[in-house]
Amino acid sequence: MAKFGEGDKRWIVQDRTDGTNVHNWHWSETDCLEWSRNLLSKLLANLTLLDGEGNLFIRTKNIEKVEGEAYVNIRKGKIIPGYELSVALSWEGEAKDADGKSLLKVDGSVDIPYISDENADEDPEIRVTVRDDGPIGRRLKEAMLAKGKPVIEEKVRVYVQTMAQGGPAKDELEAKKVAPKAQSTTAGKKDSGAAAATAPVVEKKVKETNRKGFKSISLTEKFSCRAKDLYEILMDENRWKGFTQSNAKISxxxxxxFAIFDGSVTGNNVELQAGKLIVQKWRFGSWPDGMISTVKLVLDEPEPGVTIVKLTHTDIPEEDRYGNATVVENTERGWRDLIFHKIRAVFGFGI
Structure with missing residues (x-):
C-alpha cells in the first residue's frame, strides 16, 4: 500500500485558493492518522463490559497506542480509504465475593495488531493479556475475552465503516463537488427512454418523512418462492446467520x-402475520441515542411460486452519531445487497 504523501505528485492536487478540486479529477489526499486516534479513543476507551455479572467488573481504560498510517484519497468523487493501524488499550477488572468484598483487582491490555483496509470485511485479531496469572486473574481474562472481544470488534467495524464513508474528508468532498451541467431536453428524453428499457425489477424511492431530519425508503423486490418460505427465512435466526454470515438472535x-448483523442492528417485533406481514422497530448502533426506525415488509403471492416483497423503512435519521450524512444511502444498500440479494444467492430465489 502506498504511503501517505508518497504518491506521484502529478496526481495529487494542491489546495487552490478557492478551495476547489475541479471535478475531483486528480487525487485529493487527506491524512487521517490523528483523526483515527481520536475516533478510536472515543469508540474504545472507558467502556463498561461487565458490571456485576458473576460478581465480575470489567471496563476498558485508555487508548495506549494507535500507530501506522491512515488516509483517504478522493478521485472524481470516489472515496478510497487506506489504513494499516496497530492499536493497544488498557483494561481493568475486579472480582468480588457474594458479599461484595473485593477478591482481586487486575490490570491488563488489549492489542489489535492489524486493522487494515485490505481486511475491511474481516474482524481483526484481538489479543488480551492480564497482569496476574492466578486462577482469579485467568477468570477475569476469560470474561474479558467472552464479553469484551465482541464489543471491541463492533467498535472497530464502526471505525472501518466511517473510513469507508470518507472519514474527515467526507465534508470536504461535499463542499468541493461541482454541480453537473444541465443536459438538453433532447438528451434528457433519450436518457429516460434508455433507462426505461433497462429498468430492473427493484423499485426504489427515498423521500422525506413528516419528521424533520428523517427520511424513508421504499423498495419492491420479486422472488421465485412461496411467501411462507420467504417469511420463514426473514424470521429464522439460523437462516439469517447462513445468508449474512453473521450472528443473529431473532424472536x-x-x-x-432481535439482534442481527453481530448486534449492530437491534429492535423488536411490532406485528407479525405468517407469510404476509412483518412490522419491526429497528435501531442501528451507529445512530444517535434514541433514534428508532420502523420497518414494514408486506409479502404478496400473486401466483404460486412468485412472491412480491414491499419494504417501507421510515424514520431513518439523515446523519449517524459521527455526523456522517450517508445513513439513508447505506441503509438502502444494506437492504438490497446484504439482505435481498444474499437471500437470492444462498437460496436461489432469483427472478
Missing amino acids: KEVGGE
Missing part, C-alpha cells in the same frame, strides 16, 4: 426482540 413472537 418469532410479537413484542420479542
